[in-house]
Amino acid sequence: MKLDIPTRRRSCITCEAAFLPQSICFSTLYKEKGNYLRKDFCNSCWEQLQKEEKNSIFWKGMILAKPDDALKEIKKSREEKALELFKRTFQTEDLPKLFVLALYLARRRMLISRQETKEETLYEFWETGEMFAVPSVPLNHLQIDALQQAIAADLAHEHNT
Ligand SMILES: [Zn+2]
Numbered sequence: 001m002k003l004d005i006p007t008r009r010r011s012c013i014t015c016e017a018a019f020l021p022q023s024i025c026f027s028t029l030y031k032e033k034g035n036y037l038r039k040d041f042c043n044s045c046w047e048q049l050q051k052e053e054k055n056s057i058f059w060k061g062m063i064l065a066k067p068d069d070a071l072k073e074i075k076k077s078r079e080e081k082a083l084e085l086f087k088r089t090f091q092t093e094d095l096p097k098l099f100v101l102a103l104y105l106a107r108r109r110m111l112i113s114r115q116e117t118k119e120e121t122l123y124e125f126w127e128t129g130e131m132f133a134v135p136s137v138p139l140n141h142l143q144i145d146a147l148q149q150a151i152a153a154d155l156a157h158e159h160n161t
Contacts, residue, residue, distance in 0.1 A: 005029070005036040005122070008061070008129025012042035019063045029114070029122070029131075030056035036131070057115050057122075064127060079108045081155050083125070086111075090132060099137040100147040 008027065011018045019025050019042070026046040028039045041049065086101040102123055105111040111123040111132070123132045139147070 005131035005133060006038040007131065008038075009040045012045050013039045014041060014045040017042050021063055023063045025061045025063055026058060027061060027129075028053060028056045028058040036133075038131070040129075059112075059114050059124075061124070061126070061129065078155060079105070079110050082108070082151070083110050085151070085154060086132075095135055096137050096139060096143070096147055097151065098134055099139065100144055101151060102132070102134045103144075104148070104151070 008019070008025065012025075019040070024043050026041045026043070028041075030037055039053075082101060082105055086098070086105055089098045089101060092098075102111060102121065106113055106123065110125065112126055113121050114124050114131070115122040118136065120133050120135045123134060124130070125132070
């Protein structure tokens with residue numbers, strides 16, 4: 001499964017001002033002929049934007065400072081490992097696993113739900129602006145529990161290698 005949703009641009013699409021750490025960015029996303037089109041605006045260009053354009057799906061994001069590697073823990077957090085697993089799973093057809101991983105990462109605030117429809121949820125990874133469309137999978141509690149256990153086992157295994 002590979003859905004092409006563009007990642008956040010490095011600069012405003014209108015004035016080309018670079019998105020600096022701690023700045024606010026406004027993003028719109030809409031579907032045209034089956035493709036996702038994304039535009040990212042700086043605060044001032046957003047204010048001058050036409051109303052119609054603002055009506056497409058949009059959200060306001062905060063650009064975060066890049067984490068300082070020296071300060072970063074050597075051990076990857078459980079959330080980071082889960083995110084890596086999510087990205088790997090995204091390349092496969094294992095939709096139930098992908099669905100449950102996305103729920104976990106959203107609860108942990110690693111992924112932000114930007115739009116939800118019956119068919120899918122659009123998630124953004126807050127740090128890079130990467131987008132992921134995760135199809136909805138009807139699962140009962142027992143199935144979710146079983147998948148969560150399998151994922152926990154996967155993550156524990158990664159820890160040992
Ligand atoms: Zn601008």
